[in-house]
Amino acid sequence: MFTMTSARPTKLASRPSGAAALDEISPWRVLWQKAVPPLLSISSIGLVTAALLALNQTLATSLVPIAYLVPVMFAATRWGVWPAMAASITGMVAADFFFFAPLYSFRVDDPQEAVDLLLFLIVSLVSSNLASRLRKETETLRQRESEMHALYDFSRSLASCFAVADLIAAIRQHFERAFGHAATFFVTTTNGHFEPPEPQFAPPSVKASAAAMNSGEGPLSRTIIDERRRELWLLRAISSETSIHGVIAVNIGLGSELTIERRSRRIEAILDETALTLQRLDIGKAMESARLRLQAQMLRDAFHGTLSHELCTPLAAIQGSASVLETIPAIRADVRIHALVEAISEETAHLDGYISNLLSATRVTAGGLNPRLEWADPRDIVNGAIKRRARRLSAHRIETHFADDLPLLHVDSGLVEEACGQILENAAKYSPSGSTITADVRYEPHRVIVVVSDQGVGITADERQQLGHRSFRSARHQSSIPGTGLGFWIASTFIQANGGTIAVHSRGPGQGTTVSISLPASETSTSELTAFANE
């Protein structure tokens, strides 16, 4: 699954000179480039000769060696060593012909003059050589600078990448500028949709290799030589630690070893930058998600802190004060006053229940539910749930049945106890005072089932559907029974967090409700454990 894209040909015009080598070069252009500089340098000698001839004879003769050096140096710095050498030789010949006796002849009579001419030739050849080498070096430097500049631009555009898609766009753009249409970029896509369509110029062997590299097979770097088309393709996968994002394939032609090396070096430089950016993006992504998690955590903690401090402290003070009053004999003796004190305690306990429900709900929503699993006795859990809600269950008869030899549960007993408490509280809320609520704890293979049944209002099929939703409250009871609609949702979330399931049955409205909580149990039989325990 990959798409292939390449630079559009129209982009070629804006390509910097440093990348010219990769284009197909017409023979006329070669001839033009090779023939023109020597011709120009020779004609510049002609120009100097004409200028010298305009002066008087003695002045011209004294200026000859210096004057001819000018076009030589010019040719050397402008066109290189060969035009400069042509200029040197032409210059020497012209000097001999026009300015040294006998004039208008190539003969040299005076040995002194012969030495002068020879010296001129040597000096001009040496200096033209030096000047042309200087020129070459300057050119190399300039080219390297432009490469560096392009790479710098590239890394700057990488710095502004915030997604892998940006990165791929930046790489594509850079390759267009640096290598023209010879670079191809294969991008993995998730949906198999190709856009823009595959260009035809990449040889099948390259496409096949790129496909293999995209799917993570074989090495992440390959070189393919296409003998028939005289092309050398360099393939490199762009990958982060987690996945391969695409494959770059560049046709670097079949130039000299030096050219190939230079181009591979440039590609390596680009890939290094890319790898760093990918790494940064990966780290960035991880940091972003960590930051979000931390924010959620902080929000939750702040909420918990505020709730617990601003609500629980006054509540604790009221509860505590009422409990102190309850210990005073004078108050206990007066039934009316004692009832008032009891009312304070009861209402505070009620409020405390609401607050702890809210706290539980925020814990669930903010993802702060980390069950701390340990072995627990199901009896302790059910008894704990009943004891903790003793006040709110006081109007009902609570019957508990425990099967003999119940296995242990591997659960977070705090969470399961809270869930059972919520179910018991619901049973009490939706059944008449004085009726019986039973908690039956049974054993099935690998499971312990806590069945809570009441003789209350029951539930309809429609209500059963919506029961698991947060804040769901049936329209039948909204005005008559107070509640937040959080209880069952909290219970089912806590049970699920402990690897359990919760199911609700009712034969219909007014027929009572049965809630079954199924929890994972110990595989070791209690008799085995007893043997070990008494060892």
Place this chain on the structure above:
Amino acid sequence: MSKPANVVLLIDDEPKIRRFLRAGFELNGFAVLEAENATEALKIATFSSPDLIILDLSLPDLHGADVLERIRAWSNVPIIILSVVAGEDEKVRLLQAGADDYVVKPFGMAELLARSEAALRRYFKSATENPVVAAGPLSVDLVTRSVSLHSSPVRLTRKEYRLLHVLAMHVGLVVTHDQLLKEIWSGNQRDNIQYLRILVRKLRQKIEADPNQPRLLVTESGVGYRLQNRLDAEPLTARVS
């Protein structure tokens, strides 16, 4: 009141809480000292040597756990922790750091007084030298190792007695799972809480009126067990010498 009162130091930054704690303790015959921050608390604990410390975990200048640690560095005075939302892990940590017990807000005065009494009893036990621990109808003689329920002897296995012995030594106070495992299996099965659960179940069958609804040997969810020193939640007065 002819006998000298026990002195309790209340460390809590909330005046509302201190107010009712003071009333509750004074009504039950304690002399009360108060501190609203850790610095003050440590000063009073050093110079006034109280018999009991009630320590709230959230203090403005130092965490309650640090105060506990500093006091424990030089004193064996009973310390009961007050906390608003303490998880099981934190409770266990505090108990291991030397707290005698904990009470979670909101709580009733009767509950706190019962814990206080148990902690004081344990603190002063060496002075009273009574080897018989009574818990409702149950009595445990720590020296002769005899256990009786409603005055009739109970036969326990070695491990069952060991468990009851450790709980009786801390009667009224919570004992952590870790502590029980260490005392009973002395290092062999220390991390196997399953054995402890089963052992507790067996012991309950012998000492509880209804093993399915234990009232003597009660579970402190996620923390440990407690041998209740009185069965009803009736308000009580501290009667510790």
